[in-house]
Amino acid sequence: MSVIDTLISALQVLPGVGAKSAQRMTLFLLQAQRQGGVDLATALTTAMQDVRECSICRNFTEAEVCRICNDAGRDRRLLCIVESPADVLAFEAAGGFSGRYFVLHGKLSPLDGIGPEDIGLVHLRRLIEGEVGIEGEQGCRVEEAILATNPTVEGEATAHYIVQMLRAEPVLVSRIAHGVPLGGEIEYTDGGTLAHALQGRRNIG
Amino acid sequence: MSVIDTLISALQVLPGVGAKSAQRMTLFLLQAQRQGGVDLATALTTAMQDVRECSICRNFTEAEVCRICNDAGRDRRLLCIVESPADVLAFEAAGGFSGRYFVLHGKLSPLDGIGPEDIGLVHLRRLIEGEVGIEGEQGCRVEEAILATNPTVEGEATAHYIVQMLRAEPVLVSRIAHGVPLGGEIEYTDGGTLAHALQGRRNIG
Numbered sequence: 001m002s003v004i005d006t007l008i009s010a011l012q013v014l015p016g017v018g019a020k021s022a023q024r025m026t027l028f029l030l031q032a033q034r035q036g037g038v039d040l041a042t043a044l045t046t047a048m049q050d051v052r053e054c055s056i057c058r059n060f061t062e063a064e065v066c067r068i069c070n071d072a073g074r075d076r077r078l079l080c081i082v083e084s085p086a087d088v089l090a091f092e093a094a095g096g097f098s099g100r101y102f103v104l105h106g107k108l109s110p111l112d113g114i115g116p117e118d119i120g121l122v123h124l125r126r127l128i129e130g131e132v133g134i135e136g137e138q139g140c141r142v143e144e145a146i147l148a149t150n151p152t153v154e155g156e157a158t159a160h161y162i163v164q165m166l167r168a169e170p171v172l173v174s175r176i177a178h179g180v181p182l183g184g185e186i187e188y189t190d191g192g193t194l195a196h197a198l199q200g201r202r203n204i205g
Numbered sequence: 206m207s208v209i210d211t212l213i214s215a216l217q218v219l220p221g222v223g224a225k226s227a228q229r230m231t232l233f234l235l236q237a238q239r240q241g242g243v244d245l246a247t248a249l250t251t252a253m254q255d256v257r258e259c260s261i262c263r264n265f266t267e268a269e270v271c272r273i274c275n276d277a278g279r280d281r282r283l284l285c286i287v288e289s290p291a292d293v294l295a296f297e298a299a300g301g302f303s304g305r306y307f308v309l310h311g312k313l314s315p316l317d318g319i320g321p322e323d324i325g326l327v328h329l330r331r332l333i334e335g336e337v338g339i340e341g342e343q344g345c346r347v348e349e350a351i352l353a354t355n356p357t358v359e360g361e362a363t364a365h366y367i368v369q370m371l372r373a374e375p376v377l378v379s380r381i382a383h384g385v386p387l388g389g390e391i392e393y394t395d396g397g398t399l400a401h402a403l404q405g406r407r408n409i410g
Contacts, residue, residue, distance in 0.1 A: 003252050003267040010248035013241030014230045025219045026252070027291050030265055031310070034253045036218030041249035043215035044234075047208050048242040051235050060235055062208040086232050105236070 004030075056132055058103040058120050060085045065134060068092075068100055075099045077143040081124070081162065083107050083150055091148070099146075102127060107149060107158040119158070121165060128171055144172040151178050151196075209235075261337055263308040263325050265290045270339060273297075273305055280304045281338075282348040286329070286367065288312050288355060296353070304351075307332060312354060312363040324363070326370060333376055349377040356383050356401075 001009070004026060011022035029037040053059070054066035061067065068074060068088075078099025082088055088101050104119040116122070126132045128142045147162060149155035159175060166173050179197035180189050189197075206214070209231060216227035234242040258264070259271035266272065273279060273293075283304025287293055293306050309324040321327070331337045333347045352367060354360035364380060371378050384402035385394050394402075 002272070003248075003255050004265055007248040007252040010241075010245040013234070013238050013245055015233045016226060016229070021221060023291065023294065024221070027265070027289070028220045029218070029249075030252065030256050031289075033218050036215075037249050037253040040215040040218055041246040041253070043208075043212040044242050044246035044249070047212040047231070047235065048239045048246070050208050060209055060232070067207070084232070084236075086228065089228065 053103075053105075056127065056134065057101050058105060058123065059088055059101060069134065073098075076140045078146065079128070079142045079144070080146045080148050082148045083155065083158075087148065099144075104149070104158065107152075107154040108161055109154050116161065116165075121162065124162070125165060125169070128166065128169055142171055144174060147173065147175045258308075258310075261332065261339065262306050263310060263328065264293055264306060274339065278303075281345045283351065284333070284347045284349070285351045285353050287353045288360065288363075292353065304349075309354070309363065312357075312359040313366055314359050321366065321370075326367065329367070330370060330374070333371065333374055347376055349379060352378065352380045 007026045008019070008022045011017055011025055012019065017025070047062075050062040051060050052062070054061045054069055055064055056069040057066060059066050059068070063070075075098045078097075079102055080091065080097060080099055081102045081104065082091070083104050083106065085103055085105075088103060091097050091101070102120075102124055104121075104124075106114055106119045108114060108116065108119065123132065128145060130141050133140060145162070145166060147159040149159045163173050177200050178193065179200055180186060180193060186194070212231045213224070213227045216222055216230055217224065222230070252267075255267040256265050257267070259266045259274055260269055261274040262271060264271050264273070268275075280303045283302075284307055285296065285302060285304055286307045286309065287296070288309050288311065290308055290310075293308060296302050296306070307325075307329055309326075309329075311319055311324045313319060313321065313324065328337065333350060335346050338345060350367070350371060352364040354364045368378050382405050383398065384405055385391060385398060391399070
């Protein structure tokens with residue numbers, strides 16, 4: 001296989017990139033962005049080698065403890081539990097949440113053989129019990145665990161499992177609200193979402 | 206900038222990849238395809254470093270002379286002149302052409318400051334005059350130059366310029382046919398293409 005064909009096929013590891021886009025990317029880099037290609041190779045090598053999971057929240061980081069867990073300005077009493085690092089980025093981009101996160105890296109899925117240990121629930125319980133934390137910070141308890149798994153069957157099942165697991169702990173467990181998204185139209189919103197929106201109604205009078 | 210952010214921004218050098226896809230690609234590689242990411246880095250480094258232009262046809266290759274120019278089975282008398290390496294790949298995928306190629310790497314565009322030297326026309330003339338070729342093969346003349354530049358204003362202008370340039374050479378110059386594409390419908394074909402299709406009609410009686 002020629003060097004060019006090797007690159008075309010290696011690029012197809014990226015999600016959403018097929019043979020045609022990979023060819024376009026390869027020729028573009030060769031023609032107009034050799035330096036960009038070299039920089040990309042360096043960034044890839046570094047990231048694949050150095051990025052691991054934060055020892056506290058399991059989010060991706062190149063350090064022992066991630067930026068958010070290390071930030072003394074974040075509220076240690078609030079813990080938002082999400083399925084993936086992408087969810088953390090989405091909440092951070094939205095802004096407004098001052099607590100910390102816990103990343104499950106998946107959701108319970110018995111059919112795929114994914115159980116509680118695979119999504120770090122043992123680690124989560126220890127975190128909530130104050131046994132995991134930054135040096136000198138142990139003992140600072142989480143007061144509220146916000147379940148922000150996706151509103152899918154598996155996401156709901158995972159949330160339900162965590163609720164059961166934390167029943168014995170002195171921690172408030174909450175679930176993010178589900179309802180009509182901002183900018184959405186009620187006319188075009190699906191029935192399940194509308195039912196949730198009604199059920200979760202709040203008094204504003 | 207963190208290692209992850211560096212990778213997200215480096216990926217955006219790829220055509221068609223914005224901030225959101227770059228983030229998705231990065232998290233996917235970190236989560237599920239670390240080895241794929243490492244392989245991609247290696248392929249990128251090798252390609253950016255080793256790929257250059259074939260000394261005969263100017264197509265991309267990692268060798269001094271590309272695979273097609275080196276192939277003794279290809280007809281040296283036929284030369285298909287194209288704008289880019291992607292066009293070579295398209296003709297090769299279509300199959301049926303047994304000659305060789307010449308890659309312009311662009312098209313004449315005086316407004317962008319792209320003149321005849323920038324698209325290798327001096328080299329093309331020497332190739333057609335038999336002054337460029339594989340060791341021991343010099344002197345084997347090109348008998349037909351097929352102009353396969355795109356049917357755009359600049360592609361046509363480039364083709365026209367090459368026709369003028371080769372007027373003095375003992376070589377037949379032809380242009381690929383333009384007309385209704387296979388599977389296309391006449392009803393939905395644009396006027397310019399239909400005019401070309403009519404003009405280029407052939408006797409089949």
